[in-house]
Amino acid sequence: MTRVVVTTVVAVLALAAVRVGAHHSSAMFDDKKTVTLDGVVKEFQLTNPHSWLLVDVKGKNGKVVTWGFEAEGPSTLARAGIRPSDLRAGTKLRISGHPMKDGRPAAMWLDAVRLSDGKKFDPRAGFAVQESK
Numbered sequence: 001m002t003r004v005v006v007t008t009v010v011a012v013l014a015l016a017a018v019r020v021g022a023h024h025s026s027a028m029f030d031d032k033k034t035v036t037l038d039g040v041v042k043e044f045q046l047t048n049p050h051s052w053l054l055v056d057v058k059g060k061n062g063k064v065v066t067w068g069f070e071a072e073g074p075s076t077l078a079r080a081g082i083r084p085s086d087l088r089a090g091t092k093l094r095i096s097g098h099p100m101k102d103g104r105p106a107a108m109w110l111d112a113v114r115l116s117d118g119k120k121f122d123p124r125a126g127f128a129v130q131e132s133k
Contacts, residue, residue, distance in 0.1 A: 029098040029109040036096040041064055044087040048073045052108060053087060055095055071096050071110040071123045079126030082113075092116040 038089040039057035053069040071077060087093075093115050097108030 001031060028100055030101045031098050033099060034096050034111060035099045035108065036094060037067065038094050039067065040085050041089055041091040041093065043089060044084055046074050046077070046084050051077060065105050067105055067108060069095060069108050069110040076126035077123060080121065080123055081125070082121050082123060086115070086121070
């Protein structure tokens, strides 16, 4: 693995540990800024309390950087209609999120996903109140 990939993976894992220890704080993300990237799913980690979507993004210099997108837990994503089969490794997508305040490309808070076939996902839609039938 290249030094950049190893460094990025270590940063994402460290950030995940910090997030759990910070009791779900999102203070490190800039909620006033949204960044949109085109990339390919590297891995979708459907875990509690928060899931992670790792996306490989090719920069203008041609180098690939793995971005980590933190998302809601499995039950919230399922209510939003997001299934692991939708985000398999190799899936091309356009993804947006709120970046780290310090500008590092290590992680973002997931905002929206659009697959190459046009299908859209809103990860927070799982919080919508479900009507009784």
